[in-house]
Amino acid sequence: MTLQQAIEALGRALIGASADIPKLVEDQLGEEVQILELASPKAWQFLLSHQLVSGNEDDGYVASPLLNDIVIALLADQVRRKTAPDVADWLDDLRRAAEQLRLAERNDAQADVVRYRGQVRQLALSMTAGLASETLELRYNLASNFGTCATLDEKLIENRYLVKRTDNLVRKLALINNPLLLEIAGENSFLISQLYHRLPPKLQECRQEMLDAIPRLENMLFKFQEHSEQAKRLLAMERYLNSGHLLSYEPSEEQLADSCFNNALGQGESSFQAHSGVDFYGPHQEDYVGIVRSMRKPRELFELVSKIRDEGPVMLARGDHEEEATPTESVYTTKYYDFLRHAKHIGEPVTVLDFWSAQAKNLSANAFLYHVDTELEHLPELTVERHTRSGGRRSGNTTISNLSLHIPALRALQSGRGDNGH
Amino acid sequence: MIEMHKATLTALQQGQFVCQYTQPELHRYLSEEANRGRINRDFSPFGYEVATVADEVYYLAYADPSEGASAKKIRAKFEQYRDLMNPVVSFLGLLQRAGKKTEARNAGDRFQFSDLLEPLVNNPAHGQQLDKLISRAPFKTTKAHPAEKLQAVLDGMVKLGFLVSLNKTQAVYVFTGKIEHFHKALAFIFESEEIPLGDEGDEGAQQELL
Numbered sequence: 001m002t003l004q005q006a007i008e009a010l011g012r013a014l015i016g017a018s019a020d021i022p023k024l025v026e027d028q029l030g031e032e033v034q035i036l037e038l039a040s041p042k043a044w045q046f047l048l049s050h051q052l053v054s055g056n057e058d059d060g061y062v063a064s065p066l067l068n069d070i071v072i073a074l075l076a077d078q079v080r081r082k083t084a085p086d087v088a089d090w091l092d093d094l095r096r097a098a099e100q101l102r103l104a105e106r107n108d109a110q111a112d113v114v115r116y117r118g119q120v121r122q123l124a125l126s127m128t129a130g131l132a133s134e135t136l137e138l139r140y141n142l143a144s145n146f147g148t149c150a151t152l153d154e155k156l157i158e159n160r161y162l163v164k165r166t167d168n169l170v171r172k173l174a175l176i177n178n179p180l181l182l183e184i185a186g187e188n189s190f191l192i193s194q195l196y197h198r199l200p201p202k203l204q205e206c207r208q209e210m211l212d213a214i215p216r217l218e219n220m221l222f223k224f225q226e227h228s229e230q231a232k233r234l235l236a237m238e239r240y241l242n243s244g245h246l247l248s249y250e251p252s253e254e255q256l257a258d259s260c261f262n263n264a265l266g267q268g269e270s271s272f273q274a275h276s277g278v279d280f281y282g283p284h285q286e287d288y289v290g291i292v293r294s295m296r297k298p299r300e301l302f303e304l305v306s307k308i309r310d311e312g313p314v315m316l317a318r319g320d321h322e323e324e325a326t327p328t329e330s331v332y333t334t335k336y337y338d339f340l341r342h343a344k345h346i347g348e349p350v351t352v353l354d355f356w357s358a359q360a361k362n363l364s365a366n367a368f369l370y371h372v373d374t375e376l377e378h379l380p381e382l383t384v385e386r387h388t389r390s391g392g393r394r395s396g397n398t399t400i401s402n403l404s405l406h407i408p409a410l411r412a413l414q415s416g417r418g419d420n421g422h
Numbered sequence: 423m424i425e426m427h428k429a430t431l432t433a434l435q436q437g438q439f440v441c442q443y444t445q446p447e448l449h450r451y452l453s454e455e456a457n458r459g460r461i462n463r464d465f466s467p468f469g470y471e472v473a474t475v476a477d478e479v480y481y482l483a484y485a486d487p488s489e490g491a492s493a494k495k496i497r498a499k500f501e502q503y504r505d506l507m508n509p510v511v512s513f514l515g516l517l518q519r520a521g522k523k524t525e526a527r528n529a530g531d532r533f534q535f536s537d538l539l540e541p542l543v544n545n546p547a548h549g550q551q552l553d554k555l556i557s558r559a560p561f562k563t564t565k566a567h568p569a570e571k572l573q574a575v576l577d578g579m580v581k582l583g584f585l586v587s588l589n590k591t592q593a594v595y596v597f598t599g600k601i602e603h604f605h606k607a608l609a610f611i612f613e614s615e616e617i618p619l620g621d622e623g624d625e626g627a628q629q630e631l632l
Contacts, residue, residue, distance in 0.1 A: 230609075
């Protein structure tokens with residue numbers, strides 16, 4: 001395809017919004033073809049008619065802002081698929097273009113001025129778009145754990161490369177500093193605007209993102225290496241066991257103390273709460289922690305609290321009972337403890353129905369009353385008064401209508417036990 | 423905030439391994455250093471503290487593991503893991519081969535029941551390994567159909583806390599953070615027993631032959 005045909009095709013592609021545009025422009029740029037070298041009047045007319053160039057046959061043609069924008073946009077698309085240019089080469093090209101622009105301006109060669117301004121713009125764009133492309137790739141790989149790589153080995157290779165590449169780039173980008181750009185720009189207002197005002201913020205932004213990404217990439221690399229080791233160990237262990245070996249090594253206590261086997265409780269095991277007698281859940285948490293921390297244990301209170309924990313259906317404390325507890329039972333159990341705490345906190349008689357009315361109104365008060373009644377039968381030392389439907393006390397199978405509980409205030413109990421010196 | 427704190431205390435004191443795949447909110451809460459500090463402060467009077475494997479999973483550990491009673495329980499935990507080594511490693515190896523993967527499974531990795539069942543049914547070597555797996559605890563079952571056998575194995579892994587079922591209808595399983603704890607335990611035992619790492623290339627070739 002000749003240049004003229006290419007430009008004609010470009011025109012047709014633009015009109016038809018064809019997907020061939022990037023390819024055509026790439027072909028032209030790849031051959032270092034200059035649009036202004038076109039000689040066919042028919043082609044110029046075509047470009048003129050579509051406002052892609054301006055001028056005339058006598059004075060010459062220049063690229064219109066529209067064509068510049070199109071070329072830059074297409075170039076950006078092309079660059080986006082590539083990496084940032086080598087910094088040293090880029091600086092050389094930039095210096096050369098700046099010098100040529102200055103020369104063209106001195107000679108008042110408008111066509112050259114337009115061409116070299118375009119070159120400076122393209123160079124700035126190739127760097128910023130290249131860096132943007134690289135930071136985008138970094139972001140994607142960090143977010144997706146190198147999702148484009150099919151295997152762990154590929155991830156390791158790609159990650160290692162990216163750490164090295166990013167580290168190099170960050171160090172090289174440090175060379176493009178403001179004094180250097182100002183020196184290249186000189187007193188040329190166009191170059192100052194392009195190189196000193198517009199370029200550094202973008203460079204700095206990309207460089208900072210890369211700097212931030214390096215430790216994350218290294219961390220990810222460490223993880224990939226660890227995963228690779230895990231895979232090797234897993235297969236080796238399987239091979240070892242399949243060949244009839246037994247695991248017989250008995251580590252010392254020191255070795256075990258530093259190991260991951262220091263795992264206080266396994267799933268489904270009895271929790272320590274049942275035998276520690278400590279309640280983490282109530283509003284008096286600080287009181288309980290305070291008891292353990294600062295004073296000798298008031299034995300009777302401790303035993304009382306322990307009994308509450310031990311003898312009830314301790315849904316939270318006993319892993320092996322977890323599966324038996326239905327959600328509703330769980331709510332009643334939780335509310336039962338809340339009720340005990342509430343009674344303790346108030347320090348005066350509290351009725352179940354009064355307590356319940358301020359709680360879960362969507363569940364049956366009678367069921368809760370029955371639950372509390374059953375639970376409190378295990379705690380005869382607590383002061384419980386049961387009311388029947390007729391207003392009297394319960395006896396035999398009489399249905400109760402309410403129940404009041406009186407637990408002396410916690411601190412009063414504590415001070416009482418403290419007096420005994422226990 | 424208080425509710426989250428309570429829920430976290432509850433989960434940890436029940437011996438649960440908290441990870442983002444089982445309890446994402448609690449895991450998020452524990453990922454904050456300040457919150458871990460508060461949890462540790464509450465457990466401190468009772469001699470416990472929060473431990474983690476690479477922030478993937480949090481669990482409760484003894485603050486003073488050298489103390490007599492704690493040391494005894496830690497040794498029991500070690501023995502428990504050592505007994506688990508053979509069945510769990512066999513399952514993970516089978517999963518790796520059946521899925522034609524070269525890497526080990528980690529927290530967050532997922533697979534579908536049907537994707538795993540197909541190679542087990544179609545490849546006699548995989549089928550034999552499945553039979554071997556269900557002949558021992560914790561996967562022991564007398565079921566005869568491959569799907570039932572596989573289900574028994576997966577149920578065992580779920581019960582051990584290494585897997586959770588994400589989608590009941592499509593039977594999607596995801597590895598929990600506890601698998602990272604298992605890998606750590608495996609590394610410890612591997613080094614203690616001085617097991618040769620060997621050439622994984624040979625292993626791959628052998629599996630190809632199988």
